[in-house]
Amino acid sequence: MIFNLKRSKDILLITLIIVSICQVIKLWFNDSLNRNFFYSSSSINDIKTYQAEFLTPYRLITNLGGNKFNINYSELYNNKIKNIIDTSIREVVKNGEYIGTTNINWNEILKEKSFIYDYSFYINSNIFVDIFEQKNNLITSKVDKFNKIILIPENSEYDKLTLLFINENENLCYKYQIKKSDLNYEISNQIKNIYVDFNDSNLYYISSKIIGLPFEKNVFLPKWKGDKFKYNQIQANIDYYLNQEFLTYVGSGISMFFSDPNFIWQDKKDDFYIYSDENVVVKYYNNNVLEYRNYKRVTNKKTNILEDFSSAMSFIKRDNFIKNEFYLSGYSQENGRTTFYFDYIINNFVLDLNSNNKNSNNLKHAIEITVENGVPIKYVKIFYVFQSLPDKVNVINKTWLDIINDLNISNVNNINLIYGPINLEQDLYNDYTNLNWNIEKKSEK
């Protein structure tokens, strides 16, 4: 009897404990099946996928020969041609041989048809071999950093494939080659397909080095038939009105940052709306910039740059309000924290964010995200979605030659066409953004 009573008590106690745990879960995590766990870790496949995106160039350049280049900024990740190029690069890095290191001779390099990966920042060769999973030191023993990779299939010898790593700052070209590769034919074929589809009535690019311009580095200049280039204007869009709908819309864009959207404290200050819980603060500024900060104590686990990048990408990809295509335009490291900078691509042009103008958030890129030990601790972005307007056509009246004839070209580092620059202190919603010539002078570098 006593035994049975004791057992019954134990069973009752265990039952009550289980029920209380369930009730606590239900109380704190209402609708837990659909709960948005913003901090949940990605699967191993996602991590590898995100890490590989670190090496997605900001533009893929196809050298069609005859000083004609096709440049593609858009939809590069998981692009069919890019996958073939990646496979070829992997092949050369794994089975090729090091030929030598020379100074860059652009006239020689650009004489041959090729594919060019152009990066907007310098990549450490250690990171490159990690992503390409190469165990040998064929690359790291010779190459320190690079900002371009060039893949040149051989025309005369049917099966030789050449890979160049270019470091423009150091004026170095590291040459690798594989003597026999089935991929040589595939690469040649892809370039030929692009050439066959190429229409010189559309926008294409020419090399400043080939035409003899005295720029320090090679610049790809946009070229079009005739004197004028037609393009679509873009507009910054937020579907809200300055009333309760605005707060509802913004609120829905903010709730994803919190562990429980039912427990967010909110207030309005002069320049921003503020939303917070015990760990997270989100501010929505009057100039439509959103800033997220996580004050929760981060772990002591040390992470490398690829792991931090993977965390950053995982975080951004969960933000459903990011609808424009974006690319990694650079990163910086300070005090154990890495900040990644991303910019937008629209209509195959870069959107430039007020590089010359100051704004209250000091935001220089469309998205900036800071990661510490694999945890995003700061995330700042512009809240707009930029849309191309099919019925708003404008023209560029000046060609690259008009521009450089107006300048003292000895001071110029780079000229290109960009949307913007965007000034966040202006009302972008009621204004159209145009394509403009962006001139980068040497003193700004």
Next chain:
Amino acid sequence: MIKFIMKFMLCFSFTILLGIPVLANDKNASKVTEDNIFNITSGIEDSDEITFDNYRTITGIAKEGTIIEITNILNSEEEKNYKIEVGSSGVFSIDIELFTGYNNIEIKATEDKTTQNIKQSIRKLDQNVKEKISSKELVLPGDSILMQ
């Protein structure tokens, strides 16, 4: 005596071997000597070429104020003319229209009273040929085709 002849032959051979690449380079370098008032940097190949291009951009360098005139004579019949004055950059760029057939191009530069010119021929193929290559109706050496 024989030794002297052999030594002479050896020295002569070395001289010839070393001299050939120098002479070859000199031939290629003749286009960019200081005597030229202009240089073509792209758009014109060293030899006659074949293309599908509708337009050809001819770029080059010359002193500011140099007048560049380009004449395209098609099949010795039609003629089209282009003219540009080189600006402060010292670079010129002219788009010339190519016609199907043989485009005989003459580029003339005039600086003060000095004139120089270059001639070249570009053969443009019919766009139908390009479309046939694109649709695999016409197969170039090295292409793969689907056997049915």
